Amino acid sequence: MRATLLIENIGELATPVGSSARAGARMRELRIVRDAAVAVDVETIAWAGPASELPRLDGPPPERVDARGGAVVPGFVDSHTHFVFGGYRDDEFFWRAEGLPYMEIHARGGGIANTVRDTRNASAEELEASAAARLERMLGLGVTTVEGKSGYGLDLETELRQLEVMRLLDARQPVDIVSTYMGPHSIPVEYKGNPSGYIDFAIREVLPRVKEGGLARFCDVFCERGVFELDDSRRFLEAARSMGFGVKLHADEIVRLGGAGLAAAVGAVSADHLLKASDDDLGAMAEAGVVATCLPLTAFSLREPYAPARAMVDRGLAVAVASDLNPGSCYSQSIPLAAALAVLYMGMTIEETLTALTLNAAAALGLAGDRGSIEAGKLADLLVLDAPSYRHLAYHVGMNLVGAVVKRGKIVGVRA
Ligand code: NIG
Ligand code: FE
Secondary structure, eight states: OOOSEEEEEEEEEEEOOSSSOOOGGGGGOOEEEEEEEEEEETTEEEEEEEGGGOOOOSSOOSEEEEOTTOEEEEOEEEOOOOOOOSSOOHHHHHHHHTTOOHHHHHHTTOTHHHHHHHHHTSOHHHHHHHHHHHHHHHHHTTEEEEEEEOOSOOSHHHHHHHHHHHHHHHHHSSSEEEEEEOOTTSOOGGGTTOHHHHHHHIIIIIHHHHHHTTOOSEEOOEEOTTSBOHHHHHHHHHHHHHTTOEEEEEESSSSOOSHHHHHHHHTOSEEEEOTTOOHHHHHHHHHHTOEEEEOHHHHHHHTOOOOOHHHHHHTTOOEEEOOOOOSSSOOOOOHHHHHHHHHHTSOOOHHHHHHHHTHHHHHTTTOTTTSSSOOTTSBOOEEEESSSSTTHHHHSTTOOOEEEEEETTEEEEEOO
């Protein structure tokens, strides 16, 4: 067997298995191998299993990683972020800490609108530089694939600029970037009181350009009371689908509007947030195979009750966990804190949490076929932990345990 990289002295290999989302109780089924090794051939995993059974290699591998008895898990997939933006909104963070609700700030013309102004005023170079720094931090936390949304431009030019920055960054640094056009993120001042007019604009003027430039794989909408309600959301998502985009929704985050049910009806790949989703709508999602993406860092930052992840898994949904990194509701890319919150406050087991951060998050991006687990033939995206077990990912609360990151078979980050 040919190997360009051999990872040895793995105390514990822990990974979900499969090429599609794992739902319900199957989220808890990990493959766990003690005293393991992983052989990598260029970009992909050639073999993973007990070190004692490693097939004979054609020659000494040019590169080796010594896991020093630590655990190895798949690279994290952060399937929901807004990492390209201008400016900051620290004021708002402290207003919320004093009790001002997120949507009240939004309704007063603050919130997203401030980031829209700062993003419109930022050059592509400025956006790229700040986004690159955020990606570097994510990579250090073990994120090997990230989704990024537009939605801080709202006009044609700035939306395209955000998406182009993501395309450039995808080529210029190791983390794979999956782009989402999220024009309907907020109603711009130009369309105040006229969300339907803005949706018409997004469908007629922006979607064709995004399509033509191959700038996004998905489209997303902030389906929320006072932002884009069900009819406008549906119209946008159906138009996007008919043009070949995959679709996602910010659904039932603040108010129970029925976004989760809409996700099922339009065949969305995921519905995200879901803090207030109804039981019936969650059932419809389970039936339609929509991944339920929970964003515990946002609930934490907004001091809202967490999404009912325990109940979701128990009723057979495939749950993913992502960061929602953005300058407003949740300025954090802390996968370690998300993992701890998932276990402590959303009632997920650590096995479910690992699946939610890897294979199911990959499924939420339509990528479970080539990543999200450590299996022969998949991309060699994996993490060596400075800890003896994957269980420490939640137990060592809020701490980064990533010692080394292997991305597409290359060592891209190593502990000192
Ligand atoms: O996922 N809810 C809407 N969108 C983001 C927040 C964006 C912002 O506040 O800038 C979210 O929470
Ligand atoms: Fe979001």
